[in-house]
Amino acid sequence: xxxxxxxxxxxxxxxxxxxxxxxxxxxxxxxxxxxxxxxxxxxxxxxxxxxxxxxxxxxxxxxxxxxxxxxxxxxxxxxxxxxxxxxxxxxxxxxxxxxxxxxxxxxxxxxxxxxxxxxxxxxxxxxxxxxxxxxxxxxxxxxxxxxxxxxxxxxxxxxxxxxxxxxxxxxxxxxxxxxxxxxxxxxxxxxxxxxxxxxxxxxxxxxxxxxxxx
Amino acid sequence: xxxxxxxxxxxxxxxxxxxxxxxxxxxxxxxxxxxxxxxxxxxxxxxxxxxxxxxxxxxxxxxxxxxxxxxxxxxxxxxxxxxxxxxxxxxxxxxxxxxxxxxxxxxxxxxxxxxxxxxxxxxxxxxxxxxxxxxxxxxxxxxxxxxxxxxxxxxxxxxxxxxxxxxxxxxxxxxxxxxxxxxxxxxxxxxxxxxxxxxxxxxxxxxxxxxxxx
DNA sequence: ACAGGTGTGGACCGGACGGTCCAGCGTCGT
DNA sequence: ACGACGCTGGACCGTCCGGTCCACACCTGT
Numbered sequence: 449x450x451x452x453x454x455x456x457x458x459x460x461x462x463x464x465x466x467x468x469x470x471x472x473x474x475x476x477x478x479x480x481x482x483x484x485x486x487x488x489x490x491x492x493x494x495x496x497x498x499x500x501x502x503x504x505x506x507x508x509x510x511x512x513x514x515x516x517x518x519x520x521x522x523x524x525x526x527x528x529x530x531x532x533x534x535x536x537x538x539x540x541x542x543x544x545x546x547x548x549x550x551x552x553x554x555x556x557x558x559x560x561x562x563x564x565x566x567x568x569x570x571x572x573x574x575x576x577x578x579x580x581x582x583x584x585x586x587x588x589x590x591x592x593x594x595x596x597x598x599x600x601x602x603x604x605x606x607x608x609x610x611x612x613x614x615x616x617x618x619x620x621x622x623x624x625x626x627x628x629x630x631x632x633x634x635x636x637x638x639x640x641x642x643x644x645x646x647x648x649x650x651x652x653x654x655x656x657x658x659x660x661x662x
Numbered sequence: 663x664x665x666x667x668x669x670x671x672x673x674x675x676x677x678x679x680x681x682x683x684x685x686x687x688x689x690x691x692x693x694x695x696x697x698x699x700x701x702x703x704x705x706x707x708x709x710x711x712x713x714x715x716x717x718x719x720x721x722x723x724x725x726x727x728x729x730x731x732x733x734x735x736x737x738x739x740x741x742x743x744x745x746x747x748x749x750x751x752x753x754x755x756x757x758x759x760x761x762x763x764x765x766x767x768x769x770x771x772x773x774x775x776x777x778x779x780x781x782x783x784x785x786x787x788x789x790x791x792x793x794x795x796x797x798x799x800x801x802x803x804x805x806x807x808x809x810x811x812x813x814x815x816x817x818x819x820x821x822x823x824x825x826x827x828x829x830x831x832x833x834x835x836x837x838x839x840x841x842x843x844x845x846x847x848x849x850x851x852x853x854x855x856x857x858x859x860x861x862x863x864x865x866x867x868x869x870x871x872x873x874x875x876x
Numbered sequence: 877a878c879a880g881g882t883g884t885g886g887a888c889c890g891g892a893c894g895g896t897c898c899a900g901c902g903t904c905g906t
Numbered sequence: 907a908c909g910a911c912g913c914t915g916g917a918c919c920g921t922c923c924g925g926t927c928c929a930c931a932c933c934t935g936t
Contacts, residue, residue: 456912457912458903458904458912458913460902460903460912460913461912461913464913464914478784479784479785480696480781480784480785482694482696482697483696483785485892485893485894486893486894486895487892487893487894495914495915496914496915496916497894497895497896497915497916497917498896498897498898498913498914498915498916499913499914499915500895501894501895501896502912502913502914507894507895508893508894508895556784558784562839563780565839565842565843566777566780566781566839566842567694567780567781569842569843570692570693570694570770570772570842571693571694571697576842576843577843579843580843580844583840583843583844608852611852611855611856612852612856614837614840614848614849614852614853615833615837615852615853615855615856615857617836617840618832618833618835618836618837618839618840618849618850618852618853619829619832619833619836619853620836621832621835621836621839621840622831622832622833622834622835622836622837622839622853623828623829623832623836625776625779625780625832625835625836625839626797626828626831626832626835628779628780628783628784628790629779629783629790629791629793629794629797630794630797635828635832636832638822638825638826638828638829638832639828639829639832639833639836641825641829642825642826642829642857642860643829643856645860645863646856646859646860649859649863670881670882671882672882672883672933674882674883674933675882675883678883678884699922699923699924700923700924700925701922701923701924709884709885710884710885710886711885711886711887711924711925711926712883712884712885712886712926712927712928713883713884713885714925715924715925715926716882716883716884721924721925722923722924722925
């Protein structure tokens with residue numbers, strides 16, 4: 449029937465693998481990579497040790513990489529359909545609301561991708577590389593939105609779209625970090641508000657800001 | 663007595679304790695809390711296991727807390743004398759340069775306090791509480807600077823100084839996070855540039871930003 | 877000289893962890 | 907029907923880690 453090339457996964461197999469990934473993602477978000485043991489995952493998924501290594505021959509590192517990919521996809525999906533638009537202020541506002549709701553839903557004021565980056569960037573080069581591309585994708589999507597706004601004359605065409613997108617991402621990640629010890633989301637809101645203001649105002653470019661400060 | 667009070671530590675003792683704290687701080691910054699074992703610390707400081715528990719009866723958790731405190735002091739000290747001023751744009755510019763130099767010196771595009779927060783906020787309530795006060799201190803110092811600028815008529819008096827300070831901190835932390843996978847500091851620079859712009863422009867308050875987006 | 881407390885060394889322990897191995901089961905294609 | 911291969915279970919292993927314990931050296935005041 450379905451061409452099951454050697455080493456391929458059955459329907460059941462794929463389901464089990466996905467179950468492992470999602471359960472691991474939850475635990476990792478709560479307890480961190482190092483705080484999540486394979487035995488935890490085994491217990492949470494009602495699987496056995498051998499299955500973990502069957503689906504992820506590379507061991508824990510490969511499993512974590514699969515989690516990173518899954519979280520990245522989820523994160524982007526949560527921002528649709530607005531992320532693909534972002535051509536009006538209404539679209540931006542809806543995008544922001546959706547993203548905030550997504551993080552609120554996770555309950556930890558933590559970005560899955562951001563947390564993984566903080567945990568692995570220095571120690572796991574392979575995963576760090578994947579995360580780098582995830583960030584690039586996200587930034588590019590936002591920058592595309594900025595460019596659409598520029599084309600529509602709603603944002604200063606002189607602004608650097610990529611840097612602007614980067615600063616929005618930074619506001620999100622920094623805001624989330626500051627929200628954690630406060631156990632409240634107002635730091636995230638404050639950070640996003642100022643990022644918002646920067647989007648609206650005729651942009652002061654980097655060079656101008658530097659000279660203005662000097 | 664309570665335990666070891668009564669000015670228990672001798673000069674030599676305090677030196678050894680400090681040596682342990684600083685060595686641990688370095689390792690933790692590189693490899694994370696979980697990635698740093700007491701044996702690592704022992705080896706790096708040429709001490710013995712018993713000394714670690716002599717100076718930090720609470721074990722690793724207490725040692726990490728001491729590291730957090732030390733890093734917090736270092737971080738604030740690195741921002742002086744500008745942090746205590748911040749009454750002119752020149753002072754802000756010098757503050758920013760000093761801070762960027764400090765992070766660059768650490769070589770990891772990571773903020774010691776930010777990293778510890780990301781690692782411990784969810785799992786170590788006691789340390790998280792200390793970190794909360796560290797953030798509050800930092801934010802307050804920055805907000806005081808904003809207020810000085812407002813008093814001098816250089817920043818819109820209508821702006822919320824605390825929220826503005828928070829957004830600056832968020833830009834720093836988010837910028838650092840995004841810089842890690844890039845192994846370059848331009849995301850930090852981009853984030854700080856826009857935060858800079860927001861400081862300069864007549865501030866759009868949170869309410870205005872929300873209504874403007876709707 | 878002696879006592880008591882601080883500083884230091886290092887063996888040792890129990891448990892947790894990532895990872896291996898092998899044997900049996902289920903299912904699919906022929 | 908049957909063989910192949912993916913799927914599953916769980917015992918087992920070597921290592922590492924945080925933490926404990928005890929012996930001893932050193933300093934200091936009396």
